[in-house]
Amino acid sequence: MEKIFVCTVFLLSLTTIHHSSPLTGSTHSVLSLGGCLENCTCATGFIDCVALGMTAFPPHSVQGSVLNLSYNNLTHLDMSSLQQWPDLTRVYLAHNTIKSIQGADLTISLEHLDLSHNQLQVLHAFVFTQIPSLLLLNISHNNIHTISSQTFYLPTLTTLDISFNQIQELSVELLQSFTNLRRLYFKSNRLSRLLEGSLSHIEDFQVLDFSHNFLMDIEEKAFIGINVTHLDLGFNSFRKVPGVPLSKMRHISTLVLDGLIMESLPSQAIANIPVKFLSVSYCQQLTRLFENSITDLVGLETVTLNENPRLVYFHPGAVSRRAVFFLVNRFICI
Known part of the structure; x- marks a missing residue:
């Protein structure tokens, strides 16, 4: 009885493309073997x-x-x-x-x-x-x-x-x-300053991170009308807190002012800012918080004042809103 052999041949797709070598500049072939670039x-x-x-x-x-x-x-x-x-x-x-x-x-x-x-x-x-x-x-x-x-x-x-x-x-x-x-x-x-009109055409931000620059000034209307979830202005060169431009924002969920180079926060230093959570931590030169230094912050829930190694004076009325939790170098005051 005659035997019949059936051979099935599977062809592997092989595509050759000629171009200049990215390594040497000479013409060579890059193979797309099995649907992938060579060596990839x-x-x-x-x-x-x-x-x-x-x-x-x-x-x-x-x-x-x-x-x-x-x-x-x-x-x-x-x-x-x-x-x-x-x-x-x-x-x-x-x-x-x-x-x-x-x-x-x-x-x-x-x-x-x-x-x-x-x-x-x-x-x-x-x-x-x-x-x-x-x-x-x-x-x-x-x-x-x-x-x-x-x-x-x-x-x-x-x-x-x-x-x-x-x-x-x-x-x-x-x-x-x-x-x-x-x-x-x-x-x-x-950056040493933020200009009016550079950001205010956008109303809502999730994150604005300008930390670790050399900011000394924020123009009055630079943030006007902006709503932001997280604003980080930490570790800059402010001689005073830029309260006026911050007060013109629509809302700030979290404001980070870490690394301030000021020795003290005088009365009204941080005021009239629509913020919910505020951090003033890691300030190596900060020694004193005076009465009403953080005041008139409608909606404020938490102030964090951690790791300020030289902070020795904290006035009982430093924060005017008493329903706020303070975290001061591992101590909690209510």
Whole structure:
């Protein structure tokens, strides 16, 4: 009896793309083997190319919504490279050595872009203007000192992290397109003042973090009409508490004034501010709180006065609202 052998051949998808090597500049082949870039790791929608020594943004060859290129050696980013990846919603480029960015001509459909821990110094005009659906932009931990007033057009952005840079001024024009911004992290820059009109076009914030700058002045109407859940002004260079601009805010759930450099809080030092929770902690020079130093704070529930090592005098009427809990260097007074 004749035997019949049936052979089934399974073909493994193999795509070869020719382009200039990101490592050497020579022409070579990058293989998309089994639906993933060579040497990368892929899961459903996620492409992980961390720490592969890449020096250029890879060409589009596979489908994915998240691309992680962190801890590589990219020195320049042409935003047009992202146009080749129409399915991407998140791109992580942290911990590269990116020194410059060139804007794109066409729309990019990103929602999340992480450029933290790079070597950016200057952001030129129109760099971030073709990303209409971007929700989060992280450019923290760079060396940014100059930003064009036309760098951004990001009307849907909700979170901007620009902390740990060298920015000396938050200009009135810089954030005007950020009509949906809810979280602004400006920690550890070199700001010395906040200007009227730079923030007041946005009514509601979840987070405003200006801690660890060199702020000495906040203009009277800089915060006018703003409602904020968490406002951090700690560890700045205020000679007195900026009570007037704070009093013009609509509401502050938590106000952090830690690290004040003042030796005392005189009467009316913190007054007429619509705040619920207040922290005045870690003030290395603070020695005295006088009568009514914290007063007329409608809605105030908690004052935290922790870790003020030189605080030796606390007037019984320092806080005029008696229904407040005080936490004073581990002691609680009611």
